Amino acid sequence: MSPLAYVLSLPVRTYRLVFSPWVGFNCRYQPTCSAYALDALHKHGGIKGAWMTLRRIGRCHPWGGTGYDPVPERDDP
Numbered sequence: 001m002s003p004l005a006y007v008l009s010l011p012v013r014t015y016r017l018v019f020s021p022w023v024g025f026n027c028r029y030q031p032t033c034s035a036y037a038l039d040a041l042h043k044h045g046g047i048k049g050a051w052m053t054l055r056r057i058g059r060c061h062p063w064g065g066t067g068y069d070p071v072p073e074r075d076d077p
Contacts (some may be wrong), residue, residue: 005047012037013015028060029069 001009011028014035027033036056041049052071 001042002045005049008046008050009038009041012041027064028058028065031035031070033057034077036069036071043071043074051069 012034017024020034025032029036031039033053033056037049037053040052040056043049056069
């Protein structure tokens, strides 16, 4: 994981430890948004992983989709 991705993953890890047990486990997507964020940051780095995470969170609303939505694999040439 790049240094930027590691720094960006710290708030996600804090959310998972502190706030997630209070909020509950009622996610629309599988994997959850926090798991998606950590996976995206790990696979794609800080900038692209953060952008993918923001797009995923933006899709999570009452009229959004549901179901299995994994992080896409890297396209390395």
